[in-house]
Amino acid sequence: MKFKATFSSVGVQWLERFAPIFDKLGKELSVLFTPNSIHLVQNHAESGGIEIHADLLKDEVFDACLLQSANDNKIGVRLEPASLCRVLRGLVGSEATHVEVKLIKREVAPGTSLPFLCFDSKGVVDVVQDVPLAGPLNRREVEDLETIVQANVVDVPYWLCLDRAATEAAHAAVERFRAVGDVVELATTKAGSLHLTTNKGGHVALGAELRGAGVLPASEDRYESSRAGGGGAWDGGTGRGTGTQPGLEDESAGPCERLAESKACGEASVANVGTRTLRRSLSGVASNPSRALVGVAGHGRHVELVFRYDRQAVRGPDAVGLMVRMPVEEDDELERWEEDSD
Known part of the structure; x- marks a missing residue:
């Protein structure tokens, strides 16, 4: 088994972006090296309830890489993210111009050798x-x-594409929710709106509506398809007479009314997520993403969150990503929470 690599000009900086997020979430981090990619992974037990992984193309992180193993040239290790953070901060702070990393065994006591990732840097200080x-x-x-x-x-029927400002606004809203409720209703609509609400005692106490997000794939974007279809009133068989077409939100209505209309028309996907879980999932905002995709799985068992970095990556928009899967609250858990709120 062999692993030795030379970092690219941006490789250390990418890892230094992500390592603090994993350090904040848990005390253990798995790193998977494959012939084409590097993955930083925490499962739900290690991260406090979510599955999260940063995925980077090998060529984005390394200029040169030797990777050999009997397991299809894949090597996985576990480490403390705090230790990795200290090393990466030191490399950035020392303005290292050349950094190599390799898998070694070092003798720590007579007859006892343990594995390490050895970082050898040259710069102002070697x-x-x-x-x-x-x-x-x-x-x-x-x-x-x-x-x-x-x-x-x-298994996600459609995604909302939030720009950086909307992603940060969602993060700020959930930070406020922590003082109000333990569960957040997260709803996405095909008109491009993200609704986040929490309640206490059965009443809506705090909420946020983020509008104007793109919808992917484009075929699911009801705002675009309705606008392309021309004007005209729409009844939709509901008798509401809102004067809007399917998928176009009533500008005169409030956030709750708009969400209720989307639900009634089957144009919304809804999931209940723990406030703490959602807060931890949005910690990826600290990695300075260009945008974020959010989607509710079709079977309703989890919510997906994908942080994208687009032009920040040297090897193209798909070279780097941070993926989060958060579980939804089960019905019996919601019933207990509602009873406690009464």
């Missing part, structure tokens, strides 16, 4: 730093990591 490891992981453990990585971005 420094060698080690990050202790657990592993390398066996084949089954590597497969478990791959299952988490490959599970995202499936």
Whole structure:
């Protein structure tokens, strides 16, 4: 088993963006090296209830890489994210111009050797730093990591595409929710709106509506398709007489009315998510994404959140991503929460 690589001009900076997020979420982080990519992964037990992984193309992070193993040239390790953060901050702070990393075994006591990731940097000051490891992981453990990585971005009928300002606004809203309720109703609409509401004692106490988001795929964007269809009143068989077409929101209505209309027309996807879970999921805002995609899975069992970095990546918009899968609250959990709120 061999691993040795030379960082690209942006490789250290990418890892330094993501490592603090994982450090905030938990005390253990898995790193998976494959012939084409690098993945930083935390499962729901390690992160406090969510599945989260940063995915980077190998060529975005490394200029050169030697990777060999009996497991299809894949190597997985576990480490403390705090240790990785310290090393990466040191590399950025020392303005290292050349950084190599390799998997080594170092003798820590007579007859005892343990694995480390060794970072050898040259710059204003030449420094060698080690990050202790657990592993390398066996084949089954590597497969478990791959299952988490490959599970995202499936079974979601449509996505809302939030720009940076909207993503930060959603994060700020959920931060306020923590003092009000333990559960957030998250709703996306095909008219491009994200609704976040929490309540206490059965009444809506605090909410946020973010409008004007793009809808992906475009075929699900009811605002665009309705606008392309021309004007005209719409009854829709509801008898409401709103004077809007399907998918076009009534500008004269309030957020609650607009959401109720979308639900009644089958144009909304709704999930109840723990406030703490949603807060942890939105911690990816700290990585300075260009935008975020949010979608409710078709079977309603989880919500997907994808942070995108677009032109920030040297190798193209798909070179870097941060994926989050958050579970929804079960009905019995909601009933207990509502009883406690009464």
